[in-house]
Amino acid sequence: MPLHKTMNSNDSMIQDIACLQDLECFASKLAEHLPQSALVTLEGDLGAGKTTFVKAVANAVGIDPSTVTSPTFNLITIHESQDIMLRFIHADMYRLTDPDELIETGWDSALTAPPEYRCWTFVEWPQRIAPALPAERLCITFEVTGESSRRLYLHALGSKYQSVETNISNFIKPPRP
Numbered sequence: 001m002p003l004h005k006t007m008n009s010n011d012s013m014i015q016d017i018a019c020l021q022d023l024e025c026f027a028s029k030l031a032e033h034l035p036q037s038a039l040v041t042l043e044g045d046l047g048a049g050k051t052t053f054v055k056a057v058a059n060a061v062g063i064d065p066s067t068v069t070s071p072t073f074n075l076i077t078i079h080e081s082q083d084i085m086l087r088f089i090h091a092d093m094y095r096l097t098d099p100d101e102l103i104e105t106g107w108d109s110a111l112t113a114p115p116e117y118r119c120w121t122f123v124e125w126p127q128r129i130a131p132a133l134p135a136e137r138l139c140i141t142f143e144v145t146g147e148s149s150r151r152l153y154l155h156a157l158g159s160k161y162q163s164v165e166t167n168i169s170n171f172i173k174p175p176r177p
Contacts, residue, residue, distance in 0.1 A: 012155040013165050019148050023049065026152070026168075027056035033167040035160045037119050039134055041126035044142030049150050053142070054090050054122045063088055070124075075105045080117075087113035089121040096125075099132040107132075138164060 017023045034040075042050040055065040063079050063086075070092055079088040089110050096102070113119035126133060136158025143151040156165045 012153055013168065015152040015154065015168075016145070017150040017152060020052070023053060023150065024056045024059070027053055028060035029168055030164070031057050031060040033164045034118075034120055034138075035164070037113075038161075039121045039123065039137040041133065041137055041139045042122060042124045042142065043126060043139070045144065048142035048144050050124045050142055051090075051092075053140075054124075057120075057122070058088060058090075061086060061088070076107065076110050078110055085114075085117045087117050087119045089119070091121065091123045093123060093125040093128040096128045099129045102129060102132055136160060 015026060017026060042053065044050055051068070051070045055068045058068045058079065059065040061081070062084055063081055067079060068090060069077070073095075075093065075095065076089060076091045079090070080086070081088070091105075091107075091110075096105075102108075111119065111121060123129070123133070126139075138161045139153075139155040139157060141153040141155075143153070145151050154165060154168075156162045
């Protein structure tokens with residue numbers, strides 16, 4: 001798998017993705033290492049692959065990826081799987097102009113899962129609600145580098161996400177010659 005990992009000056013992980021299969025492998029590995037309760041922010045231009053990535057993570061945990069669509073119009077979509085005891089939230093904040101608008105979206109109640117459940121939240125366009133985001137989170141920025149290739153910049157904010165970065169970086173192999 002032609003994945004490549006490097007570290008920049010602030011210890012963020014940089015992940016090169018050559019094709020959709022690589023993105024799916026990376027999403028699967030991320031799903032193995034997310035904590036019980038996780039918030040992952042996804043930044044990047046329109047069409048950078050944010051929703052495709054969320055579909056890949058959903059698929060990795062057994063949620064039908066065809067049910068995961070861009071929630072641009074309803075802002076927040078909740079997928080619950082009783083089988084794997086997971087509340088999987090996909091939020092798209094593109095249309096918000098102020099974090100105070102979150103009150104009307106049901107944001108707080110969406111993030112409240114039954115105690116025995118894992119609760120994973122993926123937020124597209126997080127910069128629109130930055131003041132309302134928790135201090136601890138995993139930030140992923142998508143950069144388009146080709147028709148099907150991407151560069152992902154991962155930055156762990158908080159100790160529980162540092163282990164995610166470490167575990168994923170141990171998985172990634174340098175590019176093949």
